[in-house]
Amino acid sequence: xxNGENVVPNLQDRTTDDAGALLNxxxxxxxxxxxxxxxxxxxxEQDPAAGTPARLDSAVNxxxxxxxxxxxxWLIFGGLAVIALLGGLAIxxxxxxARTTAHALTIRPSLDPDGPVSFEGxxxxxGPATHLRTSLEDGEASFEEPGPVIERKxxxx
Amino acid sequence: xxxxxxxxxxxLLPSDLQIGQTMKETLSKEQGIGAxxxxxxxxxxxxxxxxxxxxxxxxxxxxxxxxxxxxxLHEYTDRTKHPDGERxxxxxxxxxxxxxxxxxxxxxxxPFKPVTLRxxxxxxxxxxxxxxxxxxxxxxxxxGGDGALGAQLRYGDIALNKLQLRKVGFPGSFAFKDPGxxxx
Numbered sequence: 001x002x003n004g005e006n007v008v009p010n011l012q013d014r015t016t017d018d019a020g021a022l023l024n025x026x027x028x029x030x031x032x033x034x035x036x037x038x039x040x041x042x043x044x045e046q047d048p049a050a051g052t053p054a055r056l057d058s059a060v061n062x063x064x065x066x067x068x069x070x071x072x073x074w075l076i077f078g079g080l081a082v083i084a085l086l087g088g089l090a091i092x093x094x095x096x097x098a099r100t101t102a103h104a105l106t107i108r109p110s111l112d113p114d115g116p117v118s119f120e121g122x123x124x125x126x127g128p129a130t131h132l133r134t135s136l137e138d139g140e141a142s143f144e145e146p147g148p149v150i151e152r153k154x155x156x157x
Numbered sequence: 158x159x160x161x162x163x164x165x166x167x168x169l170l171p172s173d174l175q176i177g178q179t180m181k182e183t184l185s186k187e188q189g190i191g192a193x194x195x196x197x198x199x200x201x202x203x204x205x206x207x208x209x210x211x212x213x214x215x216x217x218x219x220x221x222x223x224x225x226x227x228x229x230l231h232e233y234t235d236r237t238k239h240p241d242g243e244r245x246x247x248x249x250x251x252x253x254x255x256x257x258x259x260x261x262x263x264x265x266x267x268p269f270k271p272v273t274l275r276x277x278x279x280x281x282x283x284x285x286x287x288x289x290x291x292x293x294x295x296x297x298x299x300x301g302g303d304g305a306l307g308a309q310l311r312y313g314d315i316a317l318n319k320l321q322l323r324k325v326g327f328p329g330s331f332a333f334k335d336p337g338x339x340x341x
Contacts, residue, residue, distance in 0.1 A: 115217045131265040132204055134211040139257035139277070141223035148227045148252040148284070 008060055010050035011043040016064055019043050023060055031059025041065060164216040164325050166280060167209040169308035171318050174209070177201020179312045180264070180274065187316040189269045200264075208260045208276060208310070216306055217331055219280050223256040223339045224249070224289060230340050234294045246300055249284065256280040260310075273293050277311045281320060282292030287327060302327040 008025045011019040020030040035041055042066040048054050181197040184190045190335070224230065233239050258278050263272040287302030307322035 014338045047201075078258065100293075130200065130267065131263075131271075132209045133263040133265075133271075134209045135261045135263075137259040137275075139259050141226050141254055141256045143223075143252060143254040145229065147254075148224065148229055148249040150247045150285075151250040152228045152248040153245060154247075155239075155243055155265060 004056050005053045006047045008046070008050055008052050008054050011046045011060070012050065013042050015042055016062070016118060019046075019060075019062055026052065027056040028058060028060050029156070031061040034061070034063040036063065036065035065118055163328070164306060165212070166214050166219060166278070166308060167212040167214050169216070169280070169306060169307075169323070170209060170212070170310060174205040174310065174318060175201065176205050176208070176276075176312070176317055179315060179317065180204055183274055183280045183312075184264060184266070186273055187269065187272050188308055189202065190266055190272070204262055204264070208262060211260050212258075212278065216280065216325070217299060217327065218333070219256045219258065220282055220284075221299070221333050223254055223282070224287075225228075225338045226341050230289075230291070230296075233291050234340050236294070239291075239294070241293050243292070246288055247291060248286065248288050249302075251285055253281075253283045274312065276317075279308045279311065279320075281309070281322060283322060291340070292337065295339050296333060297337035298330065298332040299327050300331075301329045 009022050009026045011022065014022065016033055023030050024097070035046075043062045044065050045063040047061045054060070060078065177197045177200060180201055207212075227249075229249075233245065238266060239245065256279070258280070260275065260276045260278055262274045263271050264274065284302065284304035287304070288300035289296050290298040290300055303324070303326040305322040305324050307320045308318075309320040310317040
């Protein structure tokens with residue numbers, strides 16, 4: 001590095017006041033300050049760039065803004081997206097649950113005690129809106145020819 | 158005296174009996190229900206359980222009602238040949254038959270009117286031999302035997318499961334519920 005030069009310090013994320021003080025310590029001075037947005041202003045860009053040699057007492061121009069604005073926006077939009085997603089999932093889950101519970105089942109087998117066969121069924125209770133009622137009706141029997149043949153018989157009494 | 162054959166008709170059906178699609182297709186044709194958004198998978202599963210519940214009956218009960226219409230046994234309704242109080246044991250040889258029962262499922266989806274679905278269950282029996290006890294024109298029990306049984310549930314012409322026969326052995330002594338099954 002030549003005499004009368006120094007390395008430009010890194011001003012990134014410093015306030016304008018801090019950047020000016022640091023530049024003064026390093027033998028530079030704060031030049032043009034271009035500002036974007038409001039709120040707390042911090043250095044986003046600098047010219048010359050940090051680490052480059054520059055003549056002492058030369059000006060270092062900075063662009064300041066609210067670097068958090070971008071993140072804030074991302075956080076806001078990201079947060080809204082997450083909320084919407086979770087909300088959607090929750091709503092969907094509630095709808096599914098409502099659909100399931102609203103149409104849950106009550107099962108009460110109805111059996112004919114006078115039929116030739118006595119049937120008993122399981123009972124499952126699951127809700128009021130849809131009801132299943134089962135019954136069993138006796139039907140026909142059909143034998144393949146020649147059908148059952150008595151091969152032997154025993155009698156007593 | 159055994160309480161049963163150990164084979165329930167429901168156990169002859171597959172555990173994953175699928176009837177949800179059949180119910181959906183049938184019930185969706187009904188006015189109003191077609192537009193209802195139902196968890197058909199849940200409805201079908203519960204309906205399958207309900208049908209199996211009503212088929213929680215000993216296979217021998219259905220076999221007994223089939224034997225009650227066998228021609229060779231008809232003579233036991235003749236009290237001149239077989240007077241009251243006469244106890245008979247008959248041994249039937251190899252025979253095959255199908256016994257059908259109709260599980261009915263009445264479905265009410267509020268606020269719509271009930272819809273009844275009439276299923277058919279074919280109990281297929283391939284009997285090698287069986288002994289039947291007969292008293293007063295009724296089959297009162299079985300006295301041993303063996304064969305193979307299978308069941309197929311249908312809705313109309315649609316088979317809802319694949320028929321598979323499985324070997325069974327009947328207990329040495331099984332009594333039908335009093336007074337027994339009337340021979341026709």
